[in-house]
Amino acid sequence: MLVVYVVIWGSAVLLGISAVWGLVWAIRTGQFHGLREGAESIFDDDEPVGTPTDFFPGAAPSARAASGNNVRTMEAKWQR
Amino acid sequence: MATLAVPNKPEALESQELLTRVQTDRSCRQTVLIYYTSAVFWLLLGSVLAILASLKMHIPGFLADWEWLTFGRVRPAHLNSMIYGWAVMAAIGTLLWLQARMGRVRLPLPLLLPVSGLVWNVGVAYGMIAILIGYSSSTEWLEFPVPVLGFFGFCLVLIIYATLVMMMRRKVHHTYVSQWYIYGGVLWFPFLYVSALILTQAPHINGTVRAIANWWFAHNVLGLWLTPIGLASAYYFIPKVTGRPVHSYHLSLLGFWTLALFYNWAGTHHLVGGPIPAWVITVGIVGSMMMFIPVTTVAINHHMTMLGQFHHLRTSPTLRFVVFGAMSYTLVSFHGSLAALRSFSEVAHFTHHTIAHSHLGVYCFFTMMMFGAMYYIFPRILRREWSSAPLIKVHFWTTAIGSIVYVVGLGWAGWVQGSMMNNPDIPFMDVVKYTIPWLESRSVAGTLMSVGHFVFAYLVWRMLRGDGADQQGPTLLTTARSLRKQRERKARARERAREVA
Numbered sequence: 001m002l003v004v005y006v007v008i009w010g011s012a013v014l015l016g017i018s019a020v021w022g023l024v025w026a027i028r029t030g031q032f033h034g035l036r037e038g039a040e041s042i043f044d045d046d047e048p049v050g051t052p053t054d055f056f057p058g059a060a061p062s063a064r065a066a067s068g069n070n071v072r073t074m075e076a077k078w079q080r
Numbered sequence: 081m082a083t084l085a086v087p088n089k090p091e092a093l094e095s096q097e098l099l100t101r102v103q104t105d106r107s108c109r110q111t112v113l114i115y116y117t118s119a120v121f122w123l124l125l126g127s128v129l130a131i132l133a134s135l136k137m138h139i140p141g142f143l144a145d146w147e148w149l150t151f152g153r154v155r156p157a158h159l160n161s162m163i164y165g166w167a168v169m170a171a172i173g174t175l176l177w178l179q180a181r182m183g184r185v186r187l188p189l190p191l192l193l194p195v196s197g198l199v200w201n202v203g204v205a206y207g208m209i210a211i212l213i214g215y216s217s218s219t220e221w222l223e224f225p226v227p228v229l230g231f232f233g234f235c236l237v238l239i240i241y242a243t244l245v246m247m248m249r250r251k252v253h254h255t256y257v258s259q260w261y262i263y264g265g266v267l268w269f270p271f272l273y274v275s276a277l278i279l280t281q282a283p284h285i286n287g288t289v290r291a292i293a294n295w296w297f298a299h300n301v302l303g304l305w306l307t308p309i310g311l312a313s314a315y316y317f318i319p320k321v322t323g324r325p326v327h328s329y330h331l332s333l334l335g336f337w338t339l340a341l342f343y344n345w346a347g348t349h350h351l352v353g354g355p356i357p358a359w360v361i362t363v364g365i366v367g368s369m370m371m372f373i374p375v376t377t378v379a380i381n382h383h384m385t386m387l388g389q390f391h392h393l394r395t396s397p398t399l400r401f402v403v404f405g406a407m408s409y410t411l412v413s414f415h416g417s418l419a420a421l422r423s424f425s426e427v428a429h430f431t432h433h434t435i436a437h438s439h440l441g442v443y444c445f446f447t448m449m450m451f452g453a454m455y456y457i458f459p460r461i462l463r464r465e466w467s468s469a470p471l472i473k474v475h476f477w478t479t480a481i482g483s484i485v486y487v488v489g490l491g492w493a494g495w496v497q498g499s500m501m502n503n504p505d506i507p508f509m510d511v512v513k514y515t516i517p518w519l520e521s522r523s524v525a526g527t528l529m530s531v532g533h534f535v536f537a538y539l540v541w542r543m544l545r546g547d548g549a550d551q552q553g554p555t556l557l558t559t560a561r562s563l564r565k566q567r568e569r570k571a572r573a574r575e576r577a578r579e580v581a
Binding site for chain 1: 097098101181182252253254255256257258263267268271275278279282284285316319320321322323324325326329330333337340392395396397398399455456465466467468469472548549
């Protein structure tokens with residue numbers, strides 16, 4: 001029975017503490033400020049807001065393909 | 081470790097960000113590939129077992145001469161293959177990639193994480209064999225024998241560690257809403273699994289108390305593990321694919337914190353009408369009702385983000401699956417909250433209606449979401465196109481139509497079945513006979529879904545073999561010219577091979 005009490009109460013206390021800690025951390029480090037920038041944090045200059053990024057094979061607009069951002073040359077640069 | 085060598089010019093900024101993205105995607109390659117390909121394998125095995133179990137419901141004598149293929153073993157084998165093989169492995173692959181992407185960091189533990197994928201497979205295989213030869217623990221959703229915890233625990237510790245390391249090393253200060261969901265899921269699931277295992281296997285816990293722990297766990301696997309990873313994917317892929325930020329970021333954060341507060345309470349609604357204290361069930365119902373808040377925020381957000389963007393569904397395979405999953409999430413959650421009410425459960429509980437509901441959740445929502453994520457992630461870690469657009473469409477339509485037929489047919493049949501069973505004048509055998517055509521329709525729907533899975537597995541196999549065009553840009557940007565070049569290159573290679581021969 002002791003195991004059961006330890007599991008139930010121990011985990012409730014641990015989870016509670018971790019949740020409160022998470023919330024305090026988030027408020028202290030300003031995670032709830034600048035929400036507009038936050039929403040845009042998954043975009044970058046190379047894939048900016050307004051650029052769709054997924055297409056059926058062969059169906060993508062060809063304009064960007066010619067822009068010179070070739071992954072192979074990127075990788076060659078990286079390895080050099 | 082290779083260092084960045086980018087010329088220090090203003091115009092290099094764009095390539096710098098592209099370079100980071102290529103690097104993070106590349107760092108995920110081995111780990112995500114192992115998790116994803118294993119997930120697809122368990123998906124196929126789970127589909128075969130599902131068809132067997134479904135057929136047995138209306139052809140009772142089917143393959144009943146082998147004890148390891150009897151319904152009581154095939155059905156839990158299907159469930160565990162789908163949950164611990166397919167869903168969890170797909171979720172881990174997706175969450176690791178998303179973490180690396182959003183934090184703009186490389187995936188840590190380049191050796192141990194791929195090994196963890198193999199260890200997870202050993203755990204699932206061990207559990208599956210145990211179920212099929214008759215050593216199931218007979219607790220639903222936890223049928224794997226206890227030693228499997230050793231395999232899963234090893235992997236989960238590594239995944240928690242990798243998550244925390246990526247959180248610490250992240251280059252983006254802001255914690256995106258998907259990251260919140262992932263942190264939540266990663267920290268909750270191991271705790272859930274371990275405590276549920278202890279609470280259901282400890283010898284002095286039995287009968288109804290075990291059932292409470294059991295359903296608290298089973299409900300939370302969906303709510304505190306699969307849902308966070310599914311929603312993290314939706315919150316990343318819908319904006320990313322359409323190029324439009326989330327409609328209301330405030331609401332999305334409110335949605336996460338309310339989910340964290342309320343979901344955990346909802347599990348006991350599975351026991352409405354059962355022989356447990358009424359207050360335990362009432363708590364579950366209240367928790368389910370409170371879920372209206374997070375679900376509404378997610379529904380508003382996904383719908384409003386997609387508003388005016390629906391034309392992308394024609395051109396993006398990822399978005400098709402993800403939007404199908406997001407719509408199913410809204411549906412399954414509202415339905416689940418209402419189904420928790422006593423008046424509703426009076427009819428629908430302990431009927432096929434529940435099976436339809438759980439497939440709406442784990443299949444129409446989560447599985448479709450993972451298909452969408454895989455369509456986005458595979459090409460980026462392998463830098464290769466998918467090889468065939470028509471086959472992707474076949475995959476989408478077979479799984480979409482199959483799952484709709486499954487859920488609508490069985491949901492309706494379950495409701496009628498429940499109403500008939502509540503009427504004492506109707507003999508039980510009449511109720512059984514009524515459900516048979518619907519069980520047959522379930523077999524047809526399940527077969528259709530499985531056809532889709534095999535098509536998807538074929539696409540993945542061709543992806544691994546390198547049949548698709550090499551990627552020409554940072555994203556999927558094949559042009560007619562690049563395809564022609566690729567074909568020419570392959571023709572030359574064949575010619576060379578012939579000359580050598």
